[in-house]
Amino acid sequence: MSAVGALVDLLAGRRDAAALGPRDWDGVISVARAEALLGTLAHRLNDARLPAPVALLFADMRAAATVATRQALWEAEMARRALAPHGIEFVLLKGTAYAAANLPCAAGRQIGDLDILVPWHDLARAENALRVAGWEWVKEDAYDDAYYRDHMHELPPLIHRERDRMIDVHHTILPRTHRITPDALALVGDAVRTPDGLSILCPTDMACHCAAHMIADGDLQGGLRNLWDFHRLVTDFAAADRGFWGKLDERAEMHGLEGSVHRAARLARDLYGTKLPSGWNRHRPRDERYQRRLLARDGWGGATDPLLQQAFYIRSHWLRMPPLMLARHLWTKWRKGHHPI
Amino acid sequence: MRHRTRIAVGPVQFRIGSDWAPPIAALKRLYAGYPRDTDRPADATVRLFAARPWRRWLRPSVHIGGDFIVPDALPLPLSMGLLAAEMGMNLQVALGWRRHMLLHASAVAKDGRAVILSGESGSGKSTLAALLGEGDWRLMGDEFTLVDPGSGDALAFPRAVSLKNEAIAEVEARVDPARLGPLLAGTPKGDIRHLIPRADAIAAMHEPVRPALLLFPRFGGEPAIERIGEGEAFVRLTEASTNYIALGEAGFAALTRLVRDTPAFTISYPDSASGMTIVEQLWTEAVR
Numbered sequence: 101m102s103a104v105g106a107l108v109d110l111l112a113g114r115r116d117a118a119a120l121g122p123r124d125w126d127g128v129i130s131v132a133r134a135e136a137l138l139g140t141l142a143h144r145l146n147d148a149r150l151p152a153p154v155a156l157l158f159a160d161m162r163a164a165a166t167v168a169t170r171q172a173l174w175e176a177e178m179a180r181r182a183l184a185p186h187g188i189e190f191v192l193l194k195g196t197a198y199a200a201a202n203l204p205c206a207a208g209r210q211i212g213d214l215d216i217l218v219p220w221h222d223l224a225r226a227e228n229a230l231r232v233a234g235w236e237w238v239k240e241d242a243y244d245d246a247y248y249r250d251h252m253h254e255l256p257p258l259i260h261r262e263r264d265r266m267i268d269v270h271h272t273i274l275p276r277t278h279r280i281t282p283d284a285l286a287l288v289g290d291a292v293r294t295p296d297g298l299s300i301l302c303p304t305d306m307a308c309h310c311a312a313h314m315i316a317d318g319d320l321q322g323g324l325r326n327l328w329d330f331h332r333l334v335t336d337f338a339a340a341d342r343g344f345w346g347k348l349d350e351r352a353e354m355h356g357l358e359g360s361v362h363r364a365a366r367l368a369r370d371l372y373g374t375k376l377p378s379g380w381n382r383h384r385p386r387d388e389r390y391q392r393r394l395l396a397r398d399g400w401g402g403a404t405d406p407l408l409q410q411a412f413y414i415r416s417h418w419l420r421m422p423p424l425m426l427a428r429h430l431w432t433k434w435r436k437g438h439h440p441i
Numbered sequence: 442m443r444h445r446t447r448i449a450v451g452p453v454q455f456r457i458g459s460d461w462a463p464p465i466a467a468l469k470r471l472y473a474g475y476p477r478d479t480d481r482p483a484d485a486t487v488r489l490f491a492a493r494p495w496r497r498w499l500r501p502s503v504h505i506g507g508d509f510i511v512p513d514a515l516p517l518p519l520s521m522g523l524l525a526a527e528m529g530m531n532l533q534v535a536l537g538w539r540r541h542m543l544l545h546a547s548a549v550a551k552d553g554r555a556v557i558l559s560g561e562s563g564s565g566k567s568t569l570a571a572l573l574g575e576g577d578w579r580l581m582g583d584e585f586t587l588v589d590p591g592s593g594d595a596l597a598f599p600r601a602v603s604l605k606n607e608a609i610a611e612v613e614a615r616v617d618p619a620r621l622g623p624l625l626a627g628t629p630k631g632d633i634r635h636l637i638p639r640a641d642a643i644a645a646m647h648e649p650v651r652p653a654l655l656l657f658p659r660f661g662g663e664p665a666i667e668r669i670g671e672g673e674a675f676v677r678l679t680e681a682s683t684n685y686i687a688l689g690e691a692g693f694a695a696l697t698r699l700v701r702d703t704p705a706f707t708i709s710y711p712d713s714a715s716g717m718t719i720v721e722q723l724w725t726e727a728v729r
Contacts, residue, residue, distance in 0.1 A: 125482035126456055133486075133508040133537075153454065154482050160539040167689035400442055400458055400488050401508060 103127025103399040104324075110141060111328060112372045117148035125154050130401030135324045139165035139208030165208040169199045172211040175265050176200060176298060179216060182233035188226050189299065191217040191291045193270065193309065197300040198329070205332035210325075213257070213266040217301075219288050220271045227255055227269065235260050235267060243432060251277045251421065273309045274317055277421040282312065282355035303337040303344065304351035311364035312357050315390075319409070319416040323394045324371075331368040335375070345377045367391060442488060447479060448472045448530075451587065451598040451646050452540065455530055456483035460491050461501065464522030471523075471601045471622050471635055474643055485533035489525050492516065505529040509536040521628050523635070527603060534585060534598070535683040541587035541596060542688055542695045545681045548581035548595060549573045554653035554728060555595040556720060557586050557703075559681045562630075565660035568608040569716050571636055575615055576717075580642040581650070590688065590695040593702065594649035602636040609634045611713060654727045655705035658716065665709040666719060674705035 106128050109115035120128070132138040142158035143165070150158065176196050183190055192200050195211035218226045235258035239245045248256040254270040272284035287309075291299045301309060310333060314326040338344040352361040366387050368374040371394065393412050396405040403409060417426055442458030444465040449455070459465050488506040491497045502516035503525040509532055517525045535543065546559035547570035556573075558566040567583040574580025581597035588595055601622065604612055609632060613621065622635035655674055669677075678696055679685050685692045704727055710716035 122480045122482055126486065129482065129484075130456075130486045130508060151482055153484065156540070157482075157484055163691075164539040164687060167687065167691070170689065401486060402488060402490070402506070 102395075103131045104395045104397045107131050107135070107137065107141065108324070108371050108395070111137070111144055113144075114373065117145050117150055122151050125151065127399035127401075129154070129157070130399070131397045134397060134401035136210040136322060137325050137328065139168075139210055140205075140325070140328060141208070143208035162208060165210070168211060169206065169209075171265075172196045172214065173199055175214045175263070175267075176216075178233075178260070178263070179214060179230070179267060180298070182229050182235075183218075183226060186225055186229045188218060188222045188229060189288075190226070190269075191288060191299045191301060193217055193273075193301070194313070194329075197306070198333075200294050200296065200298045201300050203333065204336050205329045209329070213268050215268045215270060217270045217273070217284075217287060220284065223255065223269070223271050227258075230258055230267065230269070234262060238266070241436075243436070247429070251275055251425075253278075273312050275420050277425060278316070279419055280312075280316055280356040280360075282308070282357060286354065303333070303341070304348045305355075307333050307337065307348055308352050308355050308357050308361055311352075311361040312355075315360035315363050316357065316419060317416065319413040320390065320393045327364065327368055327371060327394065330364045331372040331374045334365065334368070338375075345380060349379070363387065363390065367394065442490070446472075447477070447481075447483065449476055449478065449481070450530075450600045451582070451596055452484075453534055453538065453598070454478070454481050454484050455487060455533070456485070457487040457489070457526060457529070459489040459503075459522070459526075460497050461489070461503070461519055461522060463519065464489055464503070464526050467523040467622065468526055471637055474637065474640055476643075485530070485537055487526065487529035487533060489522060489529065505532065507533050509533055515629075517628070521625055523622065524625055524628050524630070524633055527600070527635075530600065531584060538587075539684060539687065541589055542685065542692050543683045544586045544588060544678060545584070545683065546586045547583045548586040548597070549578040550581055550595075550597075550650045551578050551724070552728070553650050555581060555586075555650040556654040556656060556724060557595060557652055558656045558658055558720075559678060560658050562605075563660065564658050565608075565710070565713070565716060566658055567602060567604065568611065568713055569658060569720065571602045571604065571608070571612055572615075572713055572717060573720065574602075574638065574642060575612075579645055580638045581646075588652075588695050588699060589649060590691040592649065593652070593695065593698050595652050596649050597642075597646045599638045599642050599646050602638065604634050604636055606631045612636055652699060652703045654720075654723055655700070655703045656720065656723070657705070657707045659707065659709045660716075662709040662711065664711065664715050664719060665707075666723065667707045669705050669707055671700040671705075674700040674703075 132141045139161045142161040193215035195209055196214055198206040238259050239256040245256050253272045253275050254268045257266050257268055259266050273282050274280055287305050290302045292302050293299055310330045314323055352358040365376055365380050367390055369376050393408055398404050444459045444462050446457050446465050446469055486507045489503050492504050496502055501519040503522050504516045505525050505528055507529055546557050547566040548555050548557045549570050560566045570583050580599055582599045583602040585598040586595055620637040625633040708719050
């Protein structure tokens with residue numbers, strides 16, 4: 101039994117935690133840490149019978165996640181206080197949004213930076229307002245800075261000088277130069293409010309963004325976590341709304357993301373057992389490669405299959421920008437000493 | 442990984458894997474006297490690995506990895522594999538441990554009460570703790586002291602003491618050579634030699650103790666003692682803690698309680714003998 105396979109089975113609920121040998125936990129815990137899923141696993145196995153040291157460690161992780169969630173929501177409130185006086189509305193994305201809406205995938209989920217979405221026409225004002233409120237640029241390299249501004253879907257990252265927390269200000273959910281251009285206006289226009297007055301994407305857009313981030317944009321680094329988000333999101337949304345899958349289909353098509361969303365759904369089905377409706381329940385031979393990439397971890401939490409990783413890394417760049425631009429970009433980064441993987 | 446061992450230090454169970462045999466052999470020798478529970482799942486994993494397969498044999502260089510890594514950290518030559526293992530273990534604890542508040546501090550204990558010595562590298566905190574630990578004190582640790590947020594007690598983390606530079610000769614003169622590891626000369630941190638704590642310190646490593654004194658040592662200058670207030674001790678310790686922020690409110694409560702209940706002093710001392718005299722003197726006053 102591979103450690104990453106055991107982790108996926110435990111999350112999916114296919115394997116009884118009590119059946120694991122004491123030493124099997126080493127690999128499960130290492131892989132879960134490497135994939136930023138240890139807090140999630142700790143919540144998932146809250147009621148399971150576990151070896152005492154594992155139970156203690158998982159209790160630590162649940163407590164740590166509670167603190168981290170509170171800190172992430174506080175960071176969202178700091179952004180609100182910086183932007184509200186200027187009349188700039190923003191939509192929370194990813195981990196902080198899941199926490200703000202108290203979605204099931206938020207339980208134990210690690211939250212990195214604060215990701216927000218503002219309308220394109222408010223971008224410059226948002227940047228100014230955040231700078232006044234204490235956020236500072238971290239990309240000192242002029243090329244990197246210009247690259248973000250000219251081609252990316254977000255501002256160069258900003259870090260708050262006192263709290264040392266990073267904010268990513270997005271104006272859309274895929275790079276501007278990407279082959280796919282989601283409808284950013286619709287993302288903002290159809291956002292919904294949480295009871296606490298914060299804005300998050302509507303359910304279909306949330307699922308679309310999750311899939312876009314994982315399949316269309318990234319090199320599938322940390323993909324198991326993103327796929328878990330996707331699994332929990334769609335399962336939860338479909339339980340609350342019988343028409344969810346149909347709406348998701350329409351919405352994904354509108355954003356040009358139907359390929360990514362369907363692939364994410366099939367991978368979630370294959371790994372986490374997501375229940376899909378008949379129109380979605382297909383099989384594509386290429387999925388197997390994605391699955392292998394998602395599971396490329398050894399029992400020590402180390403990355404395996406470097407060639408496959410490299411291939412996905414190249415693919416992510418290939419999708420991100422036209423070939424000539426990609427060549428120029430890679431040349432510039434190479435000269436600066438950046439050597440991927 | 443090809444070579445591996447498991448080590449329990451205080452409450453942390455480590456699993457350490459390596460692409461090479463010598464670092465694991467060296468660890469096994471240093472930690473032979475520690476309690477061993479091979480069935481206990483690991484809290485933290487350390488990996489010592491070659492970045493490219495041929496680098497196992499060709500100019501072997503040891504990359505430090507595990508659950509947490511420092512991006513862009515430079516590898517060490519294989520001759521310093523033991524230092525790489527030590528750094529890897531420290532890293533996992535510093536970034537991953539959440540059960541207790543971690544202080545970058547050494548500590549010694551007597552009669553169920555602890556003296557916690559917090560300072561940067563070069564403050565002499567390791568040397569003082571090691572030397573006191575050879576007398577009638579129990580060495581709790583030279584690198585991390587853990588504080589239980591629930592009880593406020595200090596817990597030991599008695600890994601093999603990392604003696605540096607001048608401290609090596611000072612300790613070599615007093616202990617059985619069998620308790621010393623190999624000399625690692627010219628590492629990025631200077632010369633290093635490990636000291637295995639006394640058996641009684643290892644046997645007592647799970648016994649919590651109440652903090653009695655907080656000291657902030659500074660090596661060099663005339664002997665001096667200065668009492669510092671709760672506020673200053675608090676700020677100094679937030680800087681000495683690797684997980685204070687991550688613990689949130691529990692960290693704040695634990696630290697507040699520690700500085701309210703424990704008298705704190707900065708001390709300066711020109712040599713180890715006078716440093717130890719100052720610690721003993723403050724101890725007598727604190728527990729009176």
